[in-house]
Amino acid sequence: MSRHNLNDLLAFVTVAREGSFTRAAAHLGVTQSALSQTISGLEKRLKIRLLTRTTRSVSPTSAGERLMQAIGHRFDEIELELDALTELRDKPAGTVRITCGDFVLKTILLPRLTPVLLEYPDIKVEFDINYGFRDIVADRFDAGIRFGDTVDKDMIAAPIGPQVRMAAVASPAYFARNGMPRKPQDLVNHQCIDIRYPTLGGVDAWEFEKRGRKINVRVTGQVIVNTSAHVPAAAVSGLGIAYLPEEEFAPHLEDGRLVRVLEDWCPLFSGYHLYYPSRRLPTPAFSLVLNALRGESLEDMPRHVS
Structure with missing residues (x-):
């Protein structure tokens, strides 16, 4: 029939x-x-x-x-x-999949999403800790987290954090042994703690800028990792100079276990953004996650029928 x-x-x-x-x-x-x-x-x-x-x-x-x-x-x-x-459709439920890095998960995503997850037990969030530039459409992620200037133009991007400044740091003991670099080019003569990003296949150059002048420096060292999580500890141990967003070093800079160099070569740049496909129709669960990561409180969010 x-x-x-x-x-x-x-x-x-x-x-x-x-x-x-x-x-x-x-x-x-x-x-x-x-x-x-x-x-x-x-x-x-x-x-x-x-x-x-x-x-x-x-x-x-x-x-x-x-x-x-x-x-x-x-x-x-x-x-x-x-x-x-x-x-x-009306009741926030289901799984939201996000690919991101360790630090932003710990400092922004989990703190902001915890109230949402406690309020809506039918929402689940799956985090993929990954330093590669994942294709979120092909890999079926709902969203990803990147610095704003690295997000593809065909994506919708929403800032979830302030502007970021990079920091080149090492322990006082390391600088006592090896001296301090005065300009980015001096880094080629130092031990540097580097990160191998999966998408690139190799280590990337460190980028610096001062009064519109940009310099890329390819560094070398005894330690290479594939995430940023252990870089501060390696720097505190005196294994070399590290280069990450300054907030990742903040506790160690405050207590003097790390010291900054080349600060005038480290300008502000676009901070963390959540991005997702422009053609995506947001579910109630995804909308709640997006609003929470933008910094809205539960009281300010639209209420859904339950």
Whole structure:
């Protein structure tokens, strides 16, 4: 049977349950004559009578009863599932997948999302800790976190943190042994703690800028890692000069275990942004996550039907 006849079957089930063409027509939002023609057409195609009509009532024939038992509950199941989908649309639920780095997860994402997760237990957030430039569409992520100037132009990007300044640092003991670099080019003569980014396949040059002049320096050293998490500890241990956003070194700079150099070569640049495809239709769960990461409190967010 062709798919368009499902409407005819639904019309039959409704009439059989209501026991009346008048009530069934009102329920379906059609005229009584149109409904009668639909049932007659269905019986004609099946070549069997499905309903017994009297002046007072309508009831299924034995064939109609058999058809009711076979398909009636299936329409109920479809209606229940559609109701569930509507509830899913209106009630924040489901999994939001985000690819990000260690530091931003610890300092921004978890602190801001914790109130949302406690308030909405049906929301789950999966974090992919990754320093590669993941293709969030191909890898089926809902969003990613990057510095604003590295986000692709076809993405929607929302700032979730202030501007960032890089910092070149090392321990006082390291500088006592090796002296301090006075300009970025001096770094080639120092031990530097570097990061190998998965997408690049190798270590990237360190970028510096002063009064519009940009310098890229390829450094070397005894220690290379693939995330930033252990870089501050390596620098504190005296293994070389490290170069990361200054907030990642903040506790060690405050207590004197690390010392900054080349500070005038480290300008401000765009901070962390959450980005997602421009064609994406946000779910209620994703909208809550996005608003929380923008810094909105739960009290300021739109309330959803639960």
